[in-house]
Structures are given as C-alpha cells and as structure tokens.
Amino acid sequence: MLAALNRGPELAIHIRGAINNGLSETEIRELLLQTSIYCGVPAGIEAFKIPEKTINTMVKNGEYTR
Structure with missing residues (x-):
C-alpha cells in the first residue's frame, strides 16, 4: 500500500x-x-530503491550484517 501511494x-x-x-x-x-x-x-x-537505501544505511551504522 505504501509503495502504491508513493510513501x-x-x-x-x-x-x-x-x-x-x-x-x-x-x-x-x-x-x-x-x-x-x-x-x-x-x-x-521506486519502491525497490527504498529498501536498498535503508539496508545500506543499516549496514553502514552497524545495525545489520549481510
């Protein structure tokens, strides 16, 4: 729903x-x-761009490891 509404x-x-x-x-x-x-x-x-940026930020901040 959020992707469809561009949120x-x-x-x-x-x-x-x-x-x-x-x-x-x-x-x-x-x-x-x-x-x-x-x-x-x-x-x-557009929706695919959001998780990429979010996950990369989480990895950079040490909140998530791949």
Missing part, C-alpha cells in the same frame, strides 16, 4: 522494522516484486 519515508520505517523482525533481503525483494505486479512497474521500481 517512501513510511516504507523505509516498515523495511527497518521488517529487518529487525527477521525478514531477509530476499523476502523483502519478493514482496516488492508482488507489489510491482499489482501496483505497476513504475511504483515497484
């Missing part, structure tokens, strides 16, 4: 929570792939 900051918060609750990067990618199918590829492409 990047809120999506980033949920991505951070998902990682903290044990979702893998692969599971998040699969979720966003489904989002792309239902909400459209342009929304999906």
